[in-house]
Amino acid sequence: MQNNIIQKYNVPGPRYTSYPTVPYWDNSGFSAEKWETSFIKSFKESNGDEGISLYIHLPFCESMCTFCGCNKRVTRRHEVETAYITAVLEEWGMYCDLLIEKPLIKELHLGGGTPTFFSPENLEILINGIFDRAAKAQGYEFGFEGHPNNTTRQHLQTLYNLGFRRVSFGVQDYNETVQKAINRVQPFHNVAKVTFWAREIGYTSISHDLVFGLPFQTLETITDTIEKTKSLNPDRLAFYSYAHVPWIKGNGQRGFDDSNLPKDEEKRALYEVGKNLLTKKGFHEIGMDHFATTTDSLYHAYKNGTMHRNFMGYSSGKTQLMIGLGVSSISDSWYAFAQNEKTLEDYYNRIALGELPVFRGHLLTEEDLLIRKHILNLMCSFTTTWGAQQGWFEEIPAVLASLAEMEHDGLIELGKNRLTVTEKGKPFVRNICMAFDVRLKRKAPQTQLFSMVV
Structure with missing residues (x-):
């Protein structure tokens, strides 16, 4: 019966980080001017009460992970960091120029790409640049995504000193065959090291991202991955279904054959086994794909009915206004969505012209x-x-x-x-x-x- 249900409902569907979903935006009614009006309206309604959320997309990676569908630019040239930070801060300045008072930032998240591609010094320049024109809201939460292979203790300490208390490490799977297939080879030792560093420094929410449905995954590899994960005692887990979307240009999902991927009942079994193990080990399911211990802020938000979801994923509190900075980022004023240019070249060109780099969006009815x-x-x-x-x-x-x-x-x-x-x-x-x-x-x-x- 369970297998029949899986076959019946295994259809393509959105992940609903927004509604309407991006393919159903009405771009014909959208303009940068209308977006600015919506942004200002939402800011006036929300800044004093709850503050705003800020997402900063840091797109650079030193290598291509073949499971990843995110917008990124693969390079080993770290001189690109300075120009990008300069552009992001210029974009932030354009938003601040539209406002009559200093924004209060309730939630800040650094995503990618690989945020820890950037040096600790440059990340400090970025965050200090943001707060040259902003203040921290009461009860703020700052988090970032760290790659276990290149996150240093200095990264963790620098961001902690700047107010970050949440860090998410991309693990995916510990099996070497799976790691090679997705071009993401990272020994357990690397994940353990950065997890222990984060806890020692004082981070209060350490998250690990796991993915099921990857090439060559089996029930044995999932079990081993979760056993190893539990030994490190993260506070929060994302246990995502691998989203196979090789038709999206530039996402790199061409490093393996479809025949290598677990399908339907086999894939669902990976989730069920994983979920049961996580539950037995003290994690509680809170929303789609997410688990947390009872001490984590997201667990309390779920229990209290205050958990929120937006383009950054789940968060422990709602903010009406979310600004996305950087290439391809999406902003949400509650009344409208706006997405930035998707290539670095177009993004830089718009910034050089002194324009907000939005190229499409949607006004909600x-x-x-x-x-x-x-x-x-x-x-x-x-x-x-x-x-x-x-x-x-x-x-x-x-x-x-x-x-x-x-x-x-x-x-x-x-x-x-x-x-x-x-x-x-x-x-x-x-x-x-x-x-x-x-x-x-x-x-x-x-x-x-x-x-x-x-």
Whole structure:
């Protein structure tokens, strides 16, 4: 029965870091001027109460990991660091020039690429440059992604001194055959070293990123990876499904054959075994693909109903305004999305012209805002409600009709004006969100846009 359900629901689907999803943005109604207006409106509404989130994309990597779908530039020339930091700070200055008061930063995240490609000295220049024109909000959370092979103790100490208390290390898998296939060879010793350093320095949330569904993975390799992970006692884990999207230009997912990838039931078994092991070892499932110990801030946010999800993933608190700096970054004013130029050359050119480097975006409609809330509810708390006063939209009856089979299969429970995802249904939360995605229903994609759900 379980295998039949996996086959039934294993379809391409979004990961819902936003709604509408990027392929369904209405770029025709978007302009940089409209984005600036939306940004200013949101800032006025949110800066004093909750502060803003800031994501900085640092795109450089010294080598190409063939499992990665992120925007990156592979180079060993570290002289590129200075020009990029200069451009990012110029972009930040353009945003600050639009404001009448100093922004309060509640959440700051350095992603990539490989943030620790940059030297500790240059990262310090970057962060100090940001706070030349900003202040830290009360209860701020700063985090960064570290590559175990090149994160030094100086990286960790420098960023700690600047206010960072969260670090996420990309592990993926410890099996050497898998690591070679994805061109990400990093011994367990390297991960252990940076984890111990971070804990010794005083980081309060140490996360490891694991991926299931990689080439040559087996139940034995997943079990070994999780056993090794537990021995290091991270506070938080991401246990992602590998998103195989080789059709996206430049992502490098061509280092192995499709035949090397675990499929359907085999892939799902990797997740189930991994999840059961994590649960037995004291980790609690909190949202799609994420686990945490009871001492971690994300666990408490999940329990308190304050967990949020945006282009940076899950966070322990909501900010209405998120600014993305750097090449390909996406910003979110709650009322609109805007994405930066996707190539370094175009990004630099726009910065040189003194322009915000956004090249596309979407202005959310009233319907978008309603559906976005439902999808956030499902992604963050596995339940959502609707009624005459709030949450209702015209196509709710059609949504409920499309959910009948999922209810029959035990993936959801429907009550009066309420939907709850069951334990059995949690692995299929993307499918459940798709039932609410009216833009996807109105215009089904003619080509493959998304990775498989399972």
